[in-house]
Amino acid sequence: MMRPRRLRDLRPPGLPFHAVQRMDTALVDRVARLPRGPWDPAFSWLTRAATHSKLWIAIAAGLALKKGPSRRAAAHGLMAVALASASVNIVAKRLLPRTRPHPAALPVHRFLSPQPTSSSLPSGHSASAFAFATGVGLLSPPLGAALVPLAAGVAYSRVHTGAHWPSDVVLGSACGVGAAFVTRTWWARLETAPPARTTPAPAPALERGEGLAVVLNPASGPAGTDSAARVRELFPSAMVKEVGEDDDAAEVARTLAATSGVRALGVWGGDGTVGAVAGVCADLRMPLAVLPGGTFNHFARDLGALEGADVADAVDAGTALVCDLGRVRAERGDPEAPEEVRVVMLNTASVGVYPNLVRRRDHLRRRLPWLPKRAAGTLAALRTFGASTPTWLEIDGVRRKVWTLYIGRGRYWPRDIAPLERPILDDGVLDLRAASARPRFARLRLLTALVTGTAERSPALHEWDAEEVELAALGRPLVLAVDGEVVPGVRRATVRVERGALTVYSPRAAG
Template sequence: MDVALVERVAQLPRGAWDPSLSWLTRAATHSKLWIGVAGVLALKKGNPRRAAAHGLLAVALASAGVNLLGKRLLPRARPHPESLPLHRFLHPQPTSSSLPSGHSASAAAFATGVGLVSPALGVALAPVAAAVAYSRVHTGAHWPSDVVLGSACGVGAALATRSWWTRAEPTPPHTTTPAPAPALPAGEGLTVLVNPASGPGSSDPSDEIREWLPGASIHVLREDEDASEVSRSLATSPGVRALGVWGGDGTVGAVAGACAAEGLPLAVLAGGTFNHFARDVDSLDAARVAEAVMSGHAIRCDLGRVELQRGSPDSPEESDLVMLNTASVGLYPNLVRRRDHIMRDLPWLPKRGAGALAALRTFALSSPTTVTIDGTRRRIWTLFVGRGRYWPRDLAPLERPVVDDGALDLRGVSARPRLARLRLLTALATGTVERSPVAREWTARSVTLESSGEPLVLAVDGEVMTGVARVELRVEPGALTVYSPQVAKG
């Protein structure tokens, strides 16, 4: 059958398709064609970029399977030069086994892999993949059955990867719950605590705050003052109807605790390095926050509480903290630092990809921690605790679309199962961490952590605390009212 089909191809008249198919088959060598197409698709975020990544993943698997395994197990001579016209015959002819066709496998793998993510793009690429497969017969590089088997291998490789790098769960829309708050014309009745040490610039923004809110009082925090104590004092001062804060998440947390205790609304003027909380309540633009203060636009927000003990059980040192964003035990802070570094160095890389690369390096080089979680002793690499559910649902979450869902978002990575590190690294490489037996994700209103042997190292909103013997983290639903332009946007 192969010989008969090749004879039919040899009888085709000479035409413009001969140089075109010759160029196409050379362009597909070493998957150059598919890498180029993937590069074009990657320029557009969303489905095209994910489709390109999935297509290349399928190509890698198909190429490895065909070239490292298929051609070794199925040695076969390629068509003879006299089988086709000399002007059409590929020169130089490949010397590897003819069966199966690697070009066909890669073409089918890429088109199918792209189609699994974006059917429309897969349909558009199918004729190109078919032309590459046929070009191998037209130029005498393969027998027709080589192409058929190679194409089947490519489709099989793409289908095998359909559960790898699955389509990310879409982030829910940002929603808020309006909360009553007094309108403060010109900022009358608002006292703003300014931490000049916050942020990369370490400057005093008092003049800018007076431009935005000329009626507000301003207290600049001195080096010998504690932000929590000053906030409590300001919250109980006569005539104060709301507190504002200019600073990072640590300073914002101190003022938020005082506001929650006294039932006062909070105005956040982002002045830190990262300002995670300010971003989630849409307070990165201080001028728009000032407008929300003057018009009384506010939203409801949950508050996290952290009660921890340090030292020995006989003489514990207890303290209470406010958690606005996240807490963690284990390797999570290192993972986040590596992810942010990768995102700065490779801005074209998707956030999910940067998180996966950071996680691969972090978990490959680190050691696990032993901790008792709600009474159960566990050996873990990391435990992430978010005040509210974060997205994406992987090991390096980035955003929190709802700030009053009343939940703690917990994500743990266990080091106990057999071959746990290898299984975790495999899951990270294939994007299947969410389904891996070493990872667990759940929500709760509270969680208790206790050290098992060595004291814990706990990070809360970026602040690292050592020597922790026991800690309870809980969420207080709707405990905080925050001025926010989000309400004005509807």
């Protein structure tokens, strides 16, 4: 086989950095002199596998199979690849035209065919490789360290196969690292939620449910479930009262509480039914046992009461905790003679599009159980805010134009537009978050923040804590959603938190 010509004779004319070109020529000449071996097909395969980022997408898919830091690291790595690829291939290659190495520079068995026709400077493969490795490493240093040799192999393969000059690879790698650090400022830094904390509360130990009266909503729970039989199985000695469609769960609870021998109330149903009975327990200072009979059971989840057997054990042992309670007082109808509505708030209240966001998020999580919670919330928020209209209202006397006002009974995490977790049930505050529609390009700014994971730092999202908040409609009456139940036609409303108002049996208290 003929020896390839030395590259000093093939140097493209007109390059401004002659010293760099001389170094590139010398290095490629040395690569051309390497003996033939099994590394040749290996580097050829590696460079083709990294084309269009196929290699990094495949690795990210593998990392995403395991829930946790590796999944977030993979997502961040792909975000960095997207930025690096766009900046190098769309911008840098147009601004820095350069001829690629001549086919005669390397042996024919090693040279990449067909050779790319775009500018040689900088290397897009190298940029994507180091963007992915660095992006993953910023969130998971061990995984990033494991990927660096592979990224370096991809970068070198571009020189080994004649696709790039060495300086192209160096600049491309630097662009990739820079892109990863840029996207690090986009990527949501998950504020660590505080450790779950409970305040123990005294409660009677009711063995087999002796002294417990349970309000049961038979319409709650999965179809075909015999709710009454399940409750009697858990609490053989308890009194069980089913509520009909026309019954008021709160009145039924008050009647049961006045029955001789009743020392605690229980409830089987969704958050609406649970809230009605919880209000009675708070008024009478009577312990409450919550059974997971609803569709989502958000309050029961926070109590650690998603399993009926665990709740029964807590009631038997008398393990209970202190919990705050939210109270909503709303005026609706004729302003001259308004109707007053009072509702208990266990979890959240909202004005605007937040209920639609929650419904979409929960729908995604049911259909795609492998989808991370935060990703489901982001996708739901994008769809909701992209198609919604803002609402005018007064919040504590201040006029605001908002997409949504979210009110959490207690602080929720993450601190963005789609919170999921409430580790402390008695912190005594309302968690308020307003997605403002007032700034210029507010919708675009909010959607951009959602895509980049920076909603909690967006100027369109305002967060604050309070013990009480007053709302007033400006123009059309408001639709106020409380724990999934809709209160239409609201002209004024007050939401406040009662600290430590409720004692609840909970498996968490045992911990």
